[in-house]
Amino acid sequence: xxxxxxxxxxxxxxxxxxxxxxxxxxxxxxxxxxxxxxxxxxxxxxxxxxxxxxxxxxxxxxxxxxxxxxxxxxxxxxxxxxxxxxxxxxxxxxxxxxxxxxxxxxxxxxxxxxxxxxxxxxxxxxxxxxxxxxxxxxxxxxxxxxxxxxxxxxxxxxxxxxxxxxxxxxxxxxxxxxxxxxxxxxxxxxxxxxxxxxxxxxxxxxxxxxxxxxxxxxxxxxxxxxxxxxxxxxxxxxxxxxxxxxxxxxxxxxxxxxxxxxxxxxxxxxxxxx
Amino acid sequence: xxxxxxxxxxxxxxxxxxxxxxxxxxxxxxxxxxxxxxxxxxxxxxxxxxxxxxxxxxxxxxxxxxxxxxxxxxxxxxxxxxxxxxxxxxxxxxxxxxxxxxxxxxxxxxxxxxxxxxxxxxxxxxxxxxxxxxxxxxxxxxxxxxxxxxxxxxxxxxxxxxxxxxxxxxxxxxxxxxxxxxxxxxxxxxxxxxxxxxxxxxxxxxxxxxxxxxxxxxxxxxxxxxxxxxxxxxxxxxxxxxxxxxxxxxxxxxxxxxxxxxxxxxxxxxxxxxxxxxxxxxxxxxxxx
Numbered sequence: 001x002x003x004x005x006x007x008x009x010x011x012x013x014x015x016x017x018x019x020x021x022x023x024x025x026x027x028x029x030x031x032x033x034x035x036x037x038x039x040x041x042x043x044x045x046x047x048x049x050x051x052x053x054x055x056x057x058x059x060x061x062x063x064x065x066x067x068x069x070x071x072x073x074x075x076x077x078x079x080x081x082x083x084x085x086x087x088x089x090x091x092x093x094x095x096x097x098x099x100x101x102x103x104x105x106x107x108x109x110x111x112x113x114x115x116x117x118x119x120x121x122x123x124x125x126x127x128x129x130x131x132x133x134x135x136x137x138x139x140x141x142x143x144x145x146x147x148x149x150x151x152x153x154x155x156x157x158x159x160x161x162x163x164x165x166x167x168x169x170x171x172x173x174x175x176x177x178x179x180x181x182x183x184x185x186x187x188x189x190x191x192x193x194x195x196x197x198x199x200x201x202x203x204x205x206x207x208x209x210x211x212x213x214x215x216x217x218x219x220x221x222x223x224x225x226x227x228x229x230x231x232x233x234x235x236x237x238x239x240x241x242x243x244x245x246x247x248x249x250x251x252x253x254x255x256x257x258x259x260x261x262x263x264x265x266x267x268x269x270x271x272x273x274x
Numbered sequence: 275x276x277x278x279x280x281x282x283x284x285x286x287x288x289x290x291x292x293x294x295x296x297x298x299x300x301x302x303x304x305x306x307x308x309x310x311x312x313x314x315x316x317x318x319x320x321x322x323x324x325x326x327x328x329x330x331x332x333x334x335x336x337x338x339x340x341x342x343x344x345x346x347x348x349x350x351x352x353x354x355x356x357x358x359x360x361x362x363x364x365x366x367x368x369x370x371x372x373x374x375x376x377x378x379x380x381x382x383x384x385x386x387x388x389x390x391x392x393x394x395x396x397x398x399x400x401x402x403x404x405x406x407x408x409x410x411x412x413x414x415x416x417x418x419x420x421x422x423x424x425x426x427x428x429x430x431x432x433x434x435x436x437x438x439x440x441x442x443x444x445x446x447x448x449x450x451x452x453x454x455x456x457x458x459x460x461x462x463x464x465x466x467x468x469x470x471x472x473x474x475x476x477x478x479x480x481x482x483x484x485x486x487x488x489x490x491x492x493x494x495x496x497x498x499x500x501x502x503x504x505x506x507x508x509x510x511x512x513x514x515x516x517x518x519x520x521x522x523x524x525x526x527x528x529x530x531x532x533x534x535x536x537x538x539x540x541x542x543x544x545x546x547x548x549x550x551x552x553x554x555x556x557x558x559x560x561x562x563x
Contacts, residue, residue: 005371013370020364021381024441028384030408031396046411087294090287098284106292108555113299115551117499119520120540123527124305147298154291208389210502215528225502229391232398232506239399239406246392257387258380265450269488273447 028250035243042239056244066245069227073249075138076213076223077206080145081199084153087146089195092157097166107158110151111270118148118211129216138221141213145206152205153198156267160194197263200256207253224249303544309537316531329538339539341514342522346546349433349518350497354490356437361444361489362482368445369452379449386442390502397435398424398507428508428516435503440496444489451485452478491554498547519543 022029034042035057036050060066095103125144126135134140164187172186210225217226228245257264265273313325333339368378385393401408402423410420423431455478463473501520504510510517510525517525523543527536 010371010373013367014372014374017367017370017372017378018374020367021378024364024438025381025384027393027396027401027438028388030400031392034400043406045406046408087290091291094284094287098280100281100284106288110291110295112551112555113295115495115547115554116299116303117520117540117543117547119499119501119523120544120547121302121306122523123309123533123537123540124302126527127305127533128302147294150291150295150298204387208387210390211499214391214502214505215524225389225391228389228395229502229506232391232395242395242399246396249392250388253387253389254384257383261379261383261446264383264386265447268443269447269492273450273485273488 028254031243032247033243034240035247037240037243039238039240042243056240057248060241060244060248063241064227064245066248069222069224070248072138072217072221073207073223073225076141076145076221077203079138079142080149080206081153081202083142083146084150084202085157085195085199088150088153088157088198092154092161095154096158096161096164097169107155110154114151122215125212126215135216136218136220136222140216141221141223144212144216145209148209148212149202149205152267152270153202155270156198156201156263157194159266159270160198161191163194164190197260198267200260201263201267204253204257204260306537306540306544309533310541312534312537314533316533325534329534330541333535333538333542338514338517338522342517342519345429345514345516346498346518346520348429349436349500350494352430352433353437353440353497354493356433357440357444357493358486358489360437360441361448362486364441364445365448365452366478368449383442383446385438386440386446388439390439391506393439394435394503394506397431397438402431402434424508425512428512432500432503432507432516435507436497436500439503440493443493447485447489448482451482455481488554491550494550495547495554498543498550519546 030048033048033050036052036054037047038051038053038055041047041051095107129135129140134143168186168190169182172182177186207223208225210229213223213226214229217223222230224245228242228249231242231245310329311325311327313321313323313328315321364382368375368382372378388396399407404410404420404422404425407420409423413420421427460473460477463477468476499520500518501524504516504518504521508516510521514522519539520543523536523539526532526539
């Protein structure tokens with residue numbers, strides 16, 4: 001806004017905005033604080049200043065082998081996203097640069113597969129996994145999450161690729177560029193940012209997925225979402241430990257998320273809001 | 275570019291994605307449909323038989339089904355009301371000239387990146403716990419009796435958690451829309467002496483209408499599938515008080531091993547989701563041209 005705003009108004013809005021923002025962020029902040037408390041402190045009543053012990057972090061690793069679900073999360077999230085990209089890049093590319101009459105219908109149909117409620121296919125997917133030995137394997141989850149996110153990946157890439165002007169390719173060709181040169185020097189630099197954003201958003205979505213991960217894993221392949229859900233019973237993790245496990249589980253994604261705010265809007269609204 | 279060669283290449287490039295999604299859509303759905311007509315329990319698979327419409331009939335007449343449909347509706351509408359109204363207000367607040375706007379934005383969108391089980395467990399244990407939660411501490415501070423949220427208001431508690439997770443999404447999208455609002459028009463209205471409320475109703479709201487529609491539709495699709503939040507907090511209880519359709523089907527399939535019944539429930543979930551999907555596709559499709 002270009003208008004001059006009085007300093008007092010500005011300070012007033014700032015206080016209000018920060019108050020609301022901190023209120024919304026508070027549960028996360030409180031979990032981070034609690035993760036640095038001892039178990040006694042954690043249930044000793046409201047206190048924003050922990051004793052900064054790392055005890056809970058150590059115990060989460062030594063008692064529950066935290067590293068394994070963490071690595072499962074990394075492999076499943078990255079694996080499913082990379083696989084989806086491999087399939088989606090050529091498809092989105094073809095639809096953006098050689099559209100046919102049916103391209104729009106195909107895109108809408110892909111979107112419609114995303115509307116299928118996961119629970120509707122719980123029975124067949126579970127039975128297929130049970131019979132093929134895919135239950136509780138990372139391979140199985142990579143396949144399911146890849147298929148689940150494929151429509152979003154195609155859509156996001158399509159909206160990015162569509163913004164690359166086709167004339168630039170022709171210009172490069174006129175100047176005598178070979179196909180290899182065309183891809184390396186003209187297309188790649190323009191396509192990479194879109195691909196990177198798509199990669200980031202889909203890692204976030206796959207990392208936080210909590211229906212299939214809980215249904216299809218027990219101990220071996222359980223990623224963090226399933227691992228932490230298993231501590232819902234009263235005899236589960238104590239609170240400081242739960243907080244430490246939670247902090248470690250959300251920290252990487254929180255940071256990635258902060259960097260992908262803009263892409264988030266675009267990816268999750270299928271380009272309907274930019 | 276449209277030589278025959280590039281066209282067949284394009285077809286080849288599209289094919290894997292289309293074929294994979296086609297299989298992913300048709301095979302499991304066909305299987306669900308088939309199972310929904312079977313008398314099939316995993317505890318007694320030898321006794322599998324054709325059931326006709328029995329599973330549907332059984333599902334429809336079960337009081338738990340109607341309760342779960344009602345809970346699903348309350349959950350979706352409750353979360354939508356909180357996130358849309360809250361999202362509009364917060365988006366307008368962040369859009370004001372404030373110090374540290376970037377950090378405020380980051381703080382506000384953070385809950386969206388917290389995985390559902392973590393979000394639900396933080397709220398359950400550290401915020402809403404009847405003896406050790408922050409809400410209980412506040413109640414005690416004012417000398418009031420702490421509330422056992424998940425026992426007394428189970429569905430409301432879940433609505434609160436899910437709304438906290440989705441508020442950032444609504445805020446972010448509405449803020450994006452708000453920032454594309456024409457400043458000059460707003461200024462002109464202000465100079466003509468239009469009061470703030472009128473400017474909001476006649477300028478801001480119509481401008482955000484499309485974004486609000488998108489928020490409602492996309493959230494509805496995700497909210498119909500709320501699952502982990504229920505699993506780690508109330509387990510659908512007490513009784514069926516916080517069981518939504520997703521959770522009811524999960525229970526039929528995984529805890530009662532009733533494949534036929536769960537499949538019939540799944541088909542009903544598909545029908546429900548499709549009703550919402552039709553509207554969303556229209557909204558998105560318009561933007562494609």
